[in-house]
Amino acid sequence: AQSVSQHNHHVILSEAASLELGCNYSYGGTVNLFWYVQYPGQHLQLLLKYFSGDPLVKGIKGFEAEFIKSKFSFNLRKPSVQWSDTAEYFCAVTFGGSGNTGKLIFGQGTTLQVKP
């Protein structure tokens, strides 16, 4: 079955530390990949997305992600986190090519806590 998995459920970092959040999916075909952030009390915001082309994608707020097809992974990275990055992070995937329904399936989410 098609699924999305985030390995880290709760991450605690100090400011200026580097961040990497894992995301894997199970599907052998075409995928579109997304990372969203949800700040406390706010709605989901898109950080970045990958459809095709350069597998290294740069997003907003200094985030980037790399699509590694052979590993079915799309890990999110940031070289130096800030206290304001404290939030919930979700990896999401659409499965299939042009004939798919386009429904977005989410991973379990990772809570990031950055200590000042």
Next chain:
Amino acid sequence: GAVVSQHPSWVICKSGTSVKIECRSLDFQATTMFWYRQFPKQSLMLMATSNEGSKATYEQGVEKDKFLINHASLTLSTLTVTSAHPEDSSFYICSAKDIRLYGYTFGSGTRLTVV
């Protein structure tokens, strides 16, 4: 940019009553919208795909008679929780697919509490 308005942001209702949640795309047409449910500290669980002018497609395990979805226009989808029970208390989020950007814009969510 694309904006999705979800209303109400919170609602408290009595057991046995029905509650309607609206999701509007404000500056684009959305032929497809999605309804999610989010439990505290958990991820978004897709409930159904709402298609303008046709019946919604429900995910496995979601009761279509309890969660009625109507997508009567290109900018409005509604979710009605019928005969609500305390276990229906949750955070409901809608999302609209923006074909211009091939992206998804999310509403701010509705906190439903059934007492």
